Amino acid sequence: MLLEVRDLHVEFRTREGTARAVNGVDYAVEEGRTLAVLGESGSGKSVTAQAVMGILDTPPGRITGGQILFQGEDLLKLKEEQRRRIRGAGMAMIFQDALSSLNPVLNVGDQLGEMFTVHRGLSRKAARARAVELMERVGIPGAEERVRQYPHQFSGGMRQRIMIAMALALEPALIIADEPTTALDVTVQAQVMELLAGLQRELNMGLILITHDLGVVADVADRIAVMYAGRIVETAPVHDIYRAPAHPYTRGLLESIPRLDQKGRELYAIKGLPPNLTRIPPGCAFNPRCPIAQDICRTDEPPLYEVAPGRRSACHFWRETLGREKPGEKPRGKPGGEPGGGPGATSEEKADE
Amino acid sequence: MSEPILEMRGLVKHYPLTRGILFKKQIGAVKAVDGVDLDLLPGETLGIVGESGCGKSTLAKMMVHLERPTAGVLRYKGEDITQLSGRALKRVRRNIQMVFQDPYTSLNPRMTVGDIIGEPFDIHPEVAPKGDRRRRVRELLDVVGLNPEYINRYPHQFSGGQRQRIGIARGLALRPEIIVADEPVSALDVSVQAQVINLLAALQRELGLSLVFISHDLSIVRHISDRVGVMYLGRVVELGRDEEIYDHPTHPYTQALLSAVPVPDPLAREHRERILLGGDVPSPAHIPSGCRFRTRCWKARERCALEVPLLAVPAEFRLAEGPAKHPSACHFAEEKRVVPTAGPSD
Incomplete structure (x- = not known):
């Protein structure tokens, strides 16, 4: 196994109290495979990735438990100096916003070349030659000339290609891509995703793709882990989850997106809001928004039940969820009275207090 | 076919590019919108899709008269309103309202929700007499699915989805016939997007509004629109009913x-x-x-x-x-x- 995260816990000290951002996350990535981590803002998907990369802001963040095994070694036991050597050479990260992740006062050739001068001890000239190679590899036309240009002289799609080039520079075994195409237009998004997936296959890298976009996941991932309030609520091979989700949250997400290939009626809307991380509800964190919640959901936190080999769901009623014919039929807003699917005001009020 | 409620004929918006500080010289123009003909029919939802920079937001601003076209004609119920100003413009504007993209910056943080939603009544006092305004605001809050008791709260006390509902309530305050919504859900999380889309669709249906829905998200536009226009670099390149555009x-x-x-x-x-x-x-x-x-x-x-x-x-x-x-x-x-x-x- 390339990377294994075991029972990871991360907290943030905030003025409102301790925000429990990650509450016991387990996931694993194999070589040459893509794991998609799906979640909305505040689900803990990026914080987990930052902990894996070792770039969590501490303080206010704090890893309070768990293990991060990279090629068998627990990264949390290493010294900062050792971790720095792994970053870049062993694993690399691609961020959402290329413009703010690149240094605006260095030309891209220097930034790409730095990977080789710092990690590989190459001369500046040799490093620049490698930078040009990399830029060609990620499909930047006119690399020979453009290597002297600055980030602002590139378009959004080209900048994201530079980010990918930088991540690939030392041919790491693992790439973590945090919303790599969210800031891009659809047609450019497709180009960049295609590039990333192609290079990943070619170099047999493991890829963790962090996203909120169910469409992107379906396009490239092998496995998917759905996060909610700092926990994984469902994990499965990508085909299974789209065919028959085993957690009401996943099911709600799938039902709430409009489809390109058919004109829908009213969309199913998950009522309410994700919880405040300083006050995660007892029991199942999703229970205040769940259409099938029972008493047990308000008191007992569900473990990750094994639904099938390689499939897990953190729902006491995963059997019922899997078996339900038509998802999300229960909590429709009454037509006219309260548009927006459900008594939005009252449930949102609770979440807000 | 009924008469269009809003007609756009050859709409153009060019922003001049100048050089020099003291003696400005025009050296070119950013052609944000470069000749758009569109009709909005009463009671329909017209979707406009396109990538960033295609001019869809500039077009929206021209529809609500926030930007004056460089050339072209905008007609409201057959009347040319392109060059209107002052009182005549105010009268038309009442009927064409806008909902903005970013619910975090389009609401004044120092005003209560009641004041934000009620502000349009200060400009158009004929719509709601003074004594009646609080009641109208409460009604509007209820219509968009917010608790009317929230009338004295401030925007920061609400989530993104709730703020977008406040923005919609403000847009509805003057009982307009046309709502122009520019990327109204793109700042929201997936599970909250659906709530706001359903709200807009229900309001459009129940109030018989003409809705212009602008977005870069093709799936959302298909979901909500009767007709769809696809924009590229300042022009509409294809226009049709949803199945014409998406399936053919x-x-x-x-x-x-x-x-x-x-x-x-x-x-x-x-x-x-x-x-x-x-x-x-x-x-x-x-x-x-x-x-x-x-x-x-x-x-x-x-x-x-x-x-x-x-x-x-x-x-x-x-x-x-x-x-x-x-x-x-x-x-x-x-x-x-x-x-x-x-x-x-x-």
């Missing part, structure tokens, strides 16, 4: 755009043909000659560089009835289905 597109840009959207169905991976466009959108300050899409089009020929294709039903589809018969600004329009047929999900 004839413009290569629409086809590429649709084929690029990730579909949340892993089975579709194998069955899909992806049209990957080369390069980036050209700058609106340097629009290519002839067809503005030709620099990225795989079908481009000599004619495309010479002749500007007009938005009209292409000759080859003019005779036969069918879903391919809709306006498309391409010299070589042909039908091509790129969205996989709806699976057996229902």
